[in-house]
Amino acid sequence: MCGIVGYAGSAYAQDIILDGLKRLEYRGYDSAGMAVLDGDRLQVRKRAGKLARLVESLTGNSLPGSLGVGHTRWATHGEPNETNAHPHLSADGRIAVVHNGIVENASQLRHSLEAEGIVFRSGTDTEVLAHLIARHYAGNLPEAVARCMREAEGAMAICVVMQGQGGLMVGARRGSPLIVGLGDGEMFIASDVPTILSRTRRVIYLEEGDICTLRRDRCDILDAAGAPVERLVVEVTFDSAAAEKEGYPHFMLKEIHQQPSVVSHQILTYAGDRGGHISLPGLIPLYERMESLNRIVIVACGTAWHAGIVGKYLIERFARVPVEVEMASEFRYGDRVLDDRTLVLLITQSGETADTVEAMRMAKRSARCTLAIVNVEGSTIAREADAALFTHAGPEVGVASTKGYTSQLSALALFALDLAGKRNVLCEEELCVWLDRLRAIPDMMERCISRRDAVRNCARKPVYRDALHAMFIGRGFGYASALEGALKLKEISYIHVEGYAAGEMKHGPIALVTDALPVICIATRDAVHSKMLSNMQEIKARGGQIIGIVSDGDTAGAELCNDVFFVPECPAPFSPLLAAIPLQLFAYYVADALGRDVDQPRNLAKSVTVE
Ligand code: G6P
Numbered sequence: 001m002c003g004i005v006g007y008a009g010s011a012y013a014q015d016i017i018l019d020g021l022k023r024l025e026y027r028g029y030d031s032a033g034m035a036v037l038d039g040d041r042l043q044v045r046k047r048a049g050k051l052a053r054l055v056e057s058l059t060g061n062s063l064p065g066s067l068g069v070g071h072t073r074w075a076t077h078g079e080p081n082e083t084n085a086h087p088h089l090s091a092d093g094r095i096a097v098v099h100n101g102i103v104e105n106a107s108q109l110r111h112s113l114e115a116e117g118i119v120f121r122s123g124t125d126t127e128v129l130a131h132l133i134a135r136h137y138a139g140n141l142p143e144a145v146a147r148c149m150r151e152a153e154g155a156m157a158i159c160v161v162m163q164g165q166g167g168l169m170v171g172a173r174r175g176s177p178l179i180v181g182l183g184d185g186e187m188f189i190a191s192d193v194p195t196i197l198s199r200t201r202r203v204i205y206l207e208e209g210d211i212c213t214l215r216r217d218r219c220d221i222l223d224a225a226g227a228p229v230e231r232l233v234v235e236v237t238f239d240s241a242a243a244e245k246e247g248y249p250h251f252m253l254k255e256i257h258q259q260p261s262v263v264s265h266q267i268l269t270y271a272g273d274r275g276g277h278i279s280l281p282g283l284i285p286l287y288e289r290m291e292s293l294n295r296i297v298i299v300a301c302g303t304a305w306h307a308g309i310v311g312k313y314l315i316e317r318f319a320r321v322p323v324e325v326e327m328a329s330e331f332r333y334g335d336r337v338l339d340d341r342t343l344v345l346l347i348t349q350s351g352e353t354a355d356t357v358e359a360m361r362m363a364k365r366s367a368r369c370t371l372a373i374v375n376v377e378g379s380t381i382a383r384e385a386d387a388a389l390f391t392h393a394g395p396e397v398g399v400a401s402t403k404g405y406t407s408q409l410s411a412l413a414l415f416a417l418d419l420a421g422k423r424n425v426l427c428e429e430e431l432c433v434w435l436d437r438l439r440a441i442p443d444m445m446e447r448c449i450s451r452r453d454a455v456r457n458c459a460r461k462p463v464y465r466d467a468l469h470a471m472f473i474g475r476g477f478g479y480a481s482a483l484e485g486a487l488k489l490k491e492i493s494y495i496h497v498e499g500y501a502a503g504e505m506k507h508g509p510i511a512l513v514t515d516a517l518p519v520i521c522i523a524t525r526d527a528v529h530s531k532m533l534s535n536m537q538e539i540k541a542r543g544g545q546i547i548g549i550v551s552d553g554d555t556a557g558a559e560l561c562n563d564v565f566f567v568p569e570c571p572a573p574f575s576p577l578l579a580a581i582p583l584q585l586f587a588y589y590v591a592d593a594l595g596r597d598v599d600q601p602r603n604l605a606k607s608v609t610v611e
Contacts, residue, residue, distance in 0.1 A: 002086075002100040002609070003027040004178070005195050006069040006159040008169045009186025009216045013037075014063045017070035018055060020188075020195040025051050026397060026606035027100075027191060028074025031085035035096035035161060038065035042096060042163050046085035050600070066216075067167050069159045069189075071098035074605045077106065078123030088127040090134035091118055094163040097133065099126040100191055100609060101156030101176040109152065129158060137162075142213045145170045146226060149211070155354065155611070159189045172211045176609055177352055177380050180204040180212055180219055182233060187214040191609075192352070193236055193378050194395070204231045205383065236378060250598045252398035252492070256584050257449060259403045262393050263410045263577065264442035269392065270414050273439065276432030278418040286387045289369050290422060292341050296323045299331045299359045300347040301608065303401040303487060307373075307408035308347050309480040310576045314412050317573055318426065318434070319419035328355035329611070331362075338368050346372045347412075349396060349404035350607040351379025358611075360385055373411050375404055389415060398599045399606045400492050402584050405484065406445070409577050413438055437570070441577050444568040448581035451566065455582050458563045459589030463545055467518050470495055471509060472583075473502040474522030475532055481522045481549070481576045485583035492591040492601050502535040515543040520586070521561070522579050525551040526572035536560040547586070549579050 003024025007013045017034045025032075032054040033046025043063045047053040051072060071086035078084035087096040103109070106125035113131045114120065120127055129148055136144040141162050149156075155175025162168075171178055171189040181188030181196035181203050188196040189212070193203055206212060209224025210231070223229040248254035271278045283290075296315060298308035305327055312323040326336075328346075332355055338344070344363035348356045351374045360381055363370050372385035375393045382388045391407035417434055420426040426434070459465060470489060474482035479501045486499030500509050502521070513519065519539050523532040533556065536546055540560055548561035551569040558564045565582035567575075591598050 002074055003072040003191045003195070004069070004098050004100050004157060004159050004189065005191070006161070006169050006171065006189035006214070007186065008067045008167060008214050009183065010066050011186065012064070013066050013068035014058060016199070017068055018051075018058070019198065020190060021051050021070050021072050023195045024072050024191060025600075026399070027609065028072050028605045029600050030075045030080030031073045031082065032071065033085040033087055034063065034068055034070035035087040036063040036065040036068035037161055037163065038063070040163050042094065042161070044087055044089065044096060046082055046087070048080060048082045048085060067161060067169060069096060069098045069161055069169065076102050077125040084122045084124050086126055088122060088124060088130045090130045092134065095130055095134050095137070095160060096162070097126060097130040097158055097160050099129055099156060099158045102154045102611070103128055103152045103156065104154035105152065128152070133160060141165055141168060142170050142211055142222065145172050146211050146222065149174060157191065167215050169214045170211065171206070171214070173206045174209055178206045180206060180214065182219060186216055187219055189214065197236065201236045203234050203236055205234065205378070207231065250398065250588070250592075252400055252402060252588055252598050255396055255398050255402045256581065256588065258394070259406045259581065260442040260445040260449065262403045262407050263445065266392050266407055266410050267414070267439055267442070271435050271439070274436075276428040276435060278414055278421065278431070278435070280389055280414065280418055282389045283371065283387050283418070286343070286369060286371060290343070290419070293321060293343050294341040296321055296343045296345050297331070297336070297338065298323060298325045298345045298347060299328045299356060301328050301353050301355055303405045303484060304347040304349060304408060306480055306484040306487065307405055307412060309483065310409055310477060311345070311347065311412040311416070313477055313480070314416040314573055315419065318416040319423055320425050321419065321423070328353065328359040332359040338363065338366060342368055344368050344370045346370060346374070346381055346385060347408055348372065348381055349375045349391075349393070349401055349408070351376045351381035352607050352609050354609050354611050357381055373408055373415070375407065397606070399601055399604050400488055400587070406577055406580050409580075410438070410441070413574060438574060441570060441574050444570055444578055445581055448567050448578055451582070452585050455565055455585040456589045458547065458565070459586050460593050464518050464547070465590055465593045467495055467516065469512070470497045470518045470520065471512065472497065472499045472520045472522070473505060473535060475502045475528040476526060477572050477575050478522035478524065478526070478528070478532065478579065481579040481583065482520070484576075484580065485520060485522070485587070488584055488587035489590060491604060492587055492596055492598050493594055494596065494602070495590070502532055505535055505538070510538065510542070513539055513542040513544040515545065518545045518547060520547045520549070520583070522549045523557050524549060524567060524572075524575045524579060525554060525569055526575065529557070533557060533560060549582055
């Protein structure tokens with residue numbers, strides 16, 4: 001992961017870099033650092049821990065200069081301490097490098113550099129790059145960077161400054177994203193567009209293998225073959241809306257509360273406020289191929305993969321097309337059988353998850369049709385997939401996805417219904433009925449949120465808050481909700497949690513049930529409701545502590561539970577949109593009661609840009 005920002009201009013580089021790092025912290029927060037050139041003096045400051053520690057160290061002791069690079073780290077090679085924080089310097093201290101990615105042949109390169117007498121200061125793979133650039137430097141920094149990139153294997157984006165270069169900064173990308181921002185008398189390099197949007201809207205998306213050389217008033221790019229190239233300058237129209245907490249104690253809680261309006265806005269955008277017509281303009285490039293479609297493979301990671309499971313059930317239920325759901329990290333290294341009539345559907349909030357990006361590229365290389373359900377416009381997947389359906393969730397800052405997830409669910413529902421209409425599985429009147437049911441969901445989500453106090457009071461009970469283990473179970477659509485509920489609680493509370501298909505309980509997990517095991521049962525009314533009640537009876541008989549997610553008025557379900565979170569009754573295909581809310585709130589309030597860092601849980605990052 002890691003976030004990179006570079007500045008060449010005439011303003012105070014330190015402040016611009018810090019502002020950029022603040023926006024990039026979602027990519028990692030193990031340490032942060034910067035290198036600033038003041039005339040010919042290169043100064044470096046870095047700190048372990050959150051960006052706030054770097055800011056503290058600069059207060060009253062700032063780094064002057066108007067050219068510099070900054071970095072926020074998610075540790076891959078080497079523990080997250082100050083020595084391993086970026087930037088890394090060449091042995092003579094003249095070259096500073098920040099890096100996002102992994103140098104896969106770092107240990108071989110390190111051995112050969114050590115054999116030449118180089119003494120390494122850190123345990124990182126990045127330091128190898130600083131020494132390699134120095135080894136190749138013969139008066140031309142871009143050329144030295146190009147040679148370094150040829151020698152280093154793996155996916156990476158780097159930004160380099162060097163003493164004695166007269167205000168020049170070099171960036172290079174291969175496999176990891178890097179953009180250039182063109183300002184008025186100032187230039188930027190960054191891992192993503194929002195980092196620099198407060199200063200310019202004119203950006204260049206660097207392509208694979210590009211090396212850019214920036215001066216405050218000039219940008220030169222060499223392509224992968226080393227030839228000078230002009231890249232398209234894009235005027236970015238999307239909003240950088242500096243994400244603020246707006247009175248909420250955490251971004252996660254704010255984002256939970258935003259869900260009804262995000263989903264409602266999305267449905268209104270794509271299906272209006274009445275009728276049976278869906279308009280998904282992003283899908284137009286695929287329409288011809290969609291007619292002959294006979295299989296969909298959904299590829300995603302993390303929470304987006306859970307959305308993919310709901311997507312499978314939705315598409316099979318409404319459009320009657322067979323769907324498989326794959327984790328991107330498995331799909332991309334597998335040897336899948338895909339034919340011309342297979343659509344590869346990528347689901348991703350960020351549009352930058354390394355495994356999902358590579359899965360998409362792999363599918364494209366074999367001429368398969370790719371569609372992305374994606375939130376971040378301008379992201380790698382949004383730009384490279386054959387077609388994109390935007391979820392319009394706005395910036396999601398909390399590492400644990402909330403509105404990113406539910407906006408994926410509503411987009412998948414719209415996609416499934418649209419496909420059903422196009423394939424004549426549902427007629428317009430049926431579509432109209434289903435769309436009206438979907439349009440009713442945001443109000444129901446609002447009702448779920450209004451019941452948050454009941455969830456908070458329950459989450460604070462020692463039996464749940466202090467549990468060492470917990471289990472989430474469900475069937476059908478409830479199974480997907482169980483997986484997502486389990487991930488939410490696990491990632492922000494650090495409690496060991498498993499999500500299981502309820503029907504599998506008897507094949508092992510029921511052995512874990514004791515009176516110390518909270519079991520969260522997704523038991524909303526649907527075709528498998530009675531089967532869920534049987535599961536709950538079996539858990540109750542063994543003393544398990546049951547929290548039920550139960551439909552309003554379901555007294556039989558509620559009676560089996562120690563605690564209940566009621567949700568309005570809705571059609572099963574849309575039930576994950578409602579179940580998500582008490583599950584997210586439960587995870588949030590447990591984690592908060594335990595004093596966890598809810599928005600930035602340990603060891604995680606929002607955007608996983610390394611494999
Ligand atoms: C990380 C995030 C998750 C997210 C996953 C996939 O693990 O912490 O919240 O679900 O990446 O990210 P994507 O941006 O591809 O949806």
